[in-house]
Amino acid sequence: MIEMKVAGIALDAITRSPIVLLKDGSDRRALPIFIGQDQAKAIISALEKQKMPRPLTHDLMANLLEAWEMTLERVIIHSLQDNTFYAVLCMSQGETKKEIDCRPSDAIAIALRTNSPIWVMEEVVADASIPVDRDADEEERQAFKQFVSNIRPEDFIQRGRFSGES
Template sequence: MIGLEVLGIRIISPEDPPVLLLQEEGGTRCLPIWIGAPEAAAIAVAIEGQQPERPMTHDLLGAVLQLLEPGEGTVVIESVDDGIYQATLHAGGHEIDARPSDLVAVAVRLGWRIECTRSLMDHVGVEVDTAPSDEVEAFRAFLDRVTPEDFDDEDNNH
């Protein structure tokens, strides 16, 4: 498994869905996942450490998980099939299937680990230059030319 850090949310244009960028720990590759606007907002709020006036759904889920299964949990992004990523929450001896964006929103709130399989990163990971200014330009160039269809898994290798 490869540990992932939330690099951020990027919006290419108002017409396109947001992209969640997860960078491998200690590495230079990123896993780009197209997500919905509400999930992007939920992740951004958590990354920025903002506390909403009233708990959002991901805050509620995080609070319930802490009550029922206190301790550490792990989000595992396992595969992509026809552009749809599959992920599982591992907590308290249980595995729960959910969308990666929802699981990342909860993991960021709880400080839980996010991982992906090595085969997934090898299959869809995007190499990023390590220099900060080059990194931004590389991602802009990548996001300008890539579409969700580029990540369709035609040969079913995960």
């Protein structure tokens, strides 16, 4: 799994639909997830630390968790099927742990309010992410090519007591 942070909300140039953009810790990969208008507003209000006069739905959820001494340990975006992302809330209350199915947009909005980490399965990142830093990707690719071109068969021979020699 890869821990990701919310980079912000963008609008799709064609459909004008909101997209939440998650970035990995190295800022090398971004994961765009299309979301609804209400979830976009909820995520923006959490990012901007806005306090509403009355709790909205995601604030209510965070308040319930706190009142019942429950912890949102993390959010996991675990799969992508037919262009739909799937997520779970990993909750705990004392020794009891539960995973609750949740839309990624709602999970992200709640995670931001509870300062909980957002994790994404590697296969989801591999399938749906976009490169952010192409220069760094190319540098890494070239360094790997150079490493591989300098490997000799002798580099794989173990010497000493673990090589099978008596």
